[in-house]
Amino acid sequence: AVVSTQSTGADVKPSLDKIIKFNKEKTLSWLCKKVEKVSTAMKQQSISPGFNSTLSDEEYSKYACGIVSDYISSSLSSDLQEKIGVQLVVDADELEKPAKRPKLDNTVDHENSKPAKKSLPKGKEKAPKLTKAQKDLASVNTKGMKTMSSFFKKVSK
Numbered sequence: 001a002v003v004s005t006q007s008t009g010a011d012v013k014p015s016l017d018k019i020i021k022f023n024k025e026k027t028l029s030w031l032c033k034k035v036e037k038v039s040t041a042m043k044q045q046s047i048s049p050g051f052n053s054t055l056s057d058e059e060y061s062k063y064a065c066g067i068v069s070d071y072i073s074s075s076l077s078s079d080l081q082e083k084i085g086v087q088l089v090v091d092a093d094e095l096e097k098p099a100k101r102p103k104l105d106n107t108v109d110h111e112n113s114k115p116a117k118k119s120l121p122k123g124k125e126k127a128p129k130l131t132k133a134q135k136d137l138a139s140v141n142t143k144g145m146k147t148m149s150s151f152f153k154k155v156s157k
Contacts (some may be wrong), residue, residue: 027076028083031068033083038064062086 009027013019039060042048048055049063066088069077081088130138 024079028079031072031076031080032083035061035064035068035080038067060088062088 009030011021024062042058042060042064061084065081065084069080069088087112
């Protein structure tokens with residue numbers, strides 16, 4: 001589906017090939033309209049995000065801005081907050097959580113590493129544990145039996 005670029009936030013240059021360029025100011029004004037729509041819908045539906053059922057218009061705008069900000073990038077969200085004139089509260093838990101860093105190949109994390117396995121001398125390697133069926137199969141007397149490969153050889157006439 002084609003979206004009208006005039007209503008969203010892009011500049012269109014008419015030419016043989018349609019050139020569309022992102023315009024931050026148009027995008028922010030479009031997002032402000034969306035925040036206003038969400039805010040009025042919350043007022044009409046009597047939706048209050050907290051325990052307090054009587055909220056001011058500014059508080060409804062703040063919650064609506066938070067809802068819209070969940071779906072846009074953080075930089076655009078901060079610009080939107082500046083344009084509307086609200087400051088969203090950021091949880092202290094989110095600030096304290098460090099970003100996960102990828103582990104490097106040559107470093108060892110001593111806190112989470114498992115102890116190294118004891119290596120045996122080359123001549124004394126430990127045999128893998130056999131199941132009961134494998135032990136029974138190994139004890140079968142194969143004297144006089146044909147090998148499996150003998151069934152797949154060409155028969156000489």
